[in-house]
Amino acid sequence: MLKTLKNTFAEIKRYPSAIVGIIIIFLMILLAVYAVIAYPYTKAITLWRGGEDVWYMNPKYAPPAWTNWFKTEKEPVSFHVDSADGTLKKVVTNISADSNSYTFTYSFNFQADSDPQDLMLYFDNTYTAKQPFVNVSLVTPDGTNISVYQGGASAQQNVRFTQQQKLISRFASKNRTVMQGLFSDPKQTAIVSKKGIYQLIITGTTFEKDSDINVQFVFFGTVYGIAGTDMNRRDLMIPILWGTPIALAFGLVGSLCTLLLTMIIAAIGSWYGGWVDSLIQRITEVNLVLPFLPILIMVGTFFSRSIWVILGAAILLSIFTGQIKSYRAIFLQIRESGYIEAAKAYGASDFRIIFKYLIPRMIPLLIPGLVSSVPSFVFLEASLAVLGLGDPVLPTWGKTIDDAFVHGALYKGYYYWMVEPALLLMITGLGFAMLGFALDRVFNPKLREM
């Protein structure tokens, strides 16, 4: 067995396309494993289904950060820091028994050519009666200290920089918006961004014994992360990562079940012949005329849109297809061979003949077909999602394409949104197809080129 595997592998190595295919599939598997480990199912679903409360710190419709590499005008990258997890430095000094003084400082290097969307502070304060007092200011690279907010901070106080009256009136005289005012060079009449180190300074005072101040600073740039964000500020990393295991599972389960069942049914039909065979053939012929996609759409519309229900329906509809006829043709040929008659003569049961004699002869023909039919199931899932029949719960590539389509991503220029899942779909298809074609050559000697 091991020797056979080794030989097969040595044979496969002769086809560079197979190596590329194997590498692609291997990387997809790694990605899938990483996705499942990094975002366990419940966490992924919570994140994906979550709204503003989960994703408030992300910008909307932000392309991935790496798009800056291809732009001459760099866009500001989104980020957020939090004093609760230590990314925002917090210094507490004790003033009196009931009073503490807080200082939060954060320096960031601003190198973009355009303005961010907004800057935002989310306070998370604890007090019983007396609100803490905070003072927020931003120091620009040329040393100007611009006061942003001064006043009491409630438990869930938000400070949106663009809505600070102080800032609006300060920059309105120069005909600039708040962001332009903060991030462009005040000495030039044209609006040119001022690059350099900006420092956010927040000082606060609490007036109660158990009072505390925590703050989260969100810099809403116009590009975000590795995958960008969608209309609900969700990080597209989640559907991109989670789409991998779902696509692989859907594809593998779909093609494996379909092919195995097809083969077993074809074997049974051609072995017993008679009415069994006729019945299978008639079912196949009827099924061949039934429209595949409309039936799935009906199942999705009237029954369930769960990905597994759809997969089951797709498998059932895919069993009785032309494949059953071609398998039957080969089985009819094998059935007449000497060793089958010998097996019958020495009293092998029908079950034994079908599963030990007929089907093993078919396995070599099955493997390439199996590999190359995986992409068709992966694409099926995506097609159904684009048709609006995607699983409403799961984050998948198809669902992402659907979202992008519905929100006019291509029309509005959010190409990343559509291209990322589409590219992954194509790569998956390519990987399996490349391996499948090579396996076909390995296992089907008639195709072997000398």
Added chain:
Amino acid sequence: MADKPLLQVEDLCLYFRTTHGNVRAVDHVNFSLDYNKAVVVVGESGCGKSSLTKAILRLLPRNVDTYTGKVYLEGKDVMTYSEEDFRLKVRWVGMSMVPQAAMNSLNPVIKVGEQVAEPALIHMGVTKKEAVDLVRKMFQHVGVPEVFIDRYPFELSGGMRQRVAIAMALVTSPNLIILDEPTSALDVLTQANIFNVLKRIKKELGTSFILITHDIATSSELADEVAVMYAGQMVELNDAFAFFKEPLHPYSKKLMASVPRLRTEKEPEFIIGQPPSLVDLPAGCRFKDRCPFAFDRCKQDPPVIVKEGRSVRCWLYA
């Protein structure tokens, strides 16, 4: 047991349905075979020899029209068995078979050791390990080196594959083995070898054989009795010694005359004409158109004449 023969075939008929009409491949065949005896069935191609073995082992194709008669194996009427009973109680238990073109009767994707073990696993309820021991023993019987257990059929020569097929027939130690042309397509040395193996098995294990062959000369090595088939009928059943000395039926005489001889000037003869079509059989004796002794009475169907333990289907002996 002794009063009942090992195998008794009575009025066995096997007709196939074709577009041209019914093919009467086996037409009212009667014979019996004792323990530890070998009967050689000879005859031209297409005279129903292989169909006879198929009828006895009930390995029927799909286009069977008529399948009647009685087959007693060790006194039991196996024709009344259901398909499942037949499979479990007769095939390879009571009698086994080395199929025609035994080289193709080995599954190309299973190792030969495993293949030979299959009947034992199916019928004897042994474990895989016991089966392998059994296979080793059988390989010794037929003279196949033990290392071949782990080889695939394509790695074996024709003669070795033939021996493996015989080992497969032996593995459940049945009393009767049907060999359908076991030595066709083998060279003379290998043929002689195989026949030595068969002779030894017969002597050591007391097995009976039904041997289907074209090769009258080689089969004389093993035969206790000779049966001659012509156009679906058994035209002669004779003691081997008597048969080779003096065949009775004109067809048998012609058949024997067609065997080339050493040390005589006599040219091998051939029989003019073709055997009749099994679809459209002539009335009366089926051999009469080619028979040099044909006379008026041959227009009627000849009876089976039993004389001194020899049976012959010819008016000459009436």
